[in-house]
Amino acid sequence: MSSTEAEVKAETAAAAVDSSTDAAASSSAAASKLSDADAHALVRQIEYYFSEANFPKDKFLMAEASKSKEGWVQLSVIAGFNKVKSLVPSGELSVIAGALRASNFLEISEDGQSVRRPGGGQKVVTLGGLEFNTREQIITHARTLIAEGDAAGGAISEEGQAFVESLLDQHEKKAEKRGEGKHTIKVGRNPDHPDTSCFVVERADG
Numbered sequence: 001m002s003s004t005e006a007e008v009k010a011e012t013a014a015a016a017v018d019s020s021t022d023a024a025a026s027s028s029a030a031a032s033k034l035s036d037a038d039a040h041a042l043v044r045q046i047e048y049y050f051s052e053a054n055f056p057k058d059k060f061l062m063a064e065a066s067k068s069k070e071g072w073v074q075l076s077v078i079a080g081f082n083k084v085k086s087l088v089p090s091g092e093l094s095v096i097a098g099a100l101r102a103s104n105f106l107e108i109s110e111d112g113q114s115v116r117r118p119g120g121g122q123k124v125v126t127l128g129g130l131e132f133n134t135r136e137q138i139i140t141h142a143r144t145l146i147a148e149g150d151a152a153g154g155a156i157s158e159e160g161q162a163f164v165e166s167l168l169d170q171h172e173k174k175a176e177k178r179g180e181g182k183h184t185i186k187v188g189r190n191p192d193h194p195d196t197s198c199f200v201v202e203r204a205d206g
Contacts, residue, residue: 128163149187179203
């Protein structure tokens with residue numbers, strides 16, 4: 001074989017390798033790109049996860065958001081959800097982040113690795129001088145006070161009463177609930193639900 005023939009065969013082989021590499025890259029890019037319909041479906045699905053209809057009841061997602069003071073959830077977590085995997089089987093975070101940047105509801109971190117609800121961060125609510133970061137914390141504290149009241153014949157501490165007073169402040173019928181004059185808050189039973197303990201406002205006007 002002449003040196004010229006060897007050079008030609010080497011060039012041909014190199015060209016074949018380059019062609020194969022380009023084809024693989026093109027195929028990978030095509031697999032990573034979402035259709036407009038899939039991108040729209042992906043955004044709608046993830047927006048639902050963080051919506052008021054789902055997020056407050058989704059203990060797992062709330063726990064993930066609570067790991068960050070700014071409320072960020074890692075996209076790697078979202079990528080593992082079944083409905084997201086069905087739309088992005090590759091699990092590529094750049095693909096998910098790219099689609100979510102079109103959302104008017106969700107925020108994407110600058111590095112494209114995390115997503116959060118609008119406003120971000122953990123909102124601190126103060127009730128009766130105590131600070132709460134989540135609805136679940138408020139519910140847990142209320143249940144603890146009710147259990148203490150049951151054990152004490154209905155009486156709850158001044159701190160507990162201050163907590164319930166703060167809850168009443170959020171009620172649209174707070175004036176009606178409190179009535180005129182002085183009142184005391186205790187734990188009792190609702191006649192309509194005798195097996196369930198709850199907070200009761202014992203009003204001076206009866």
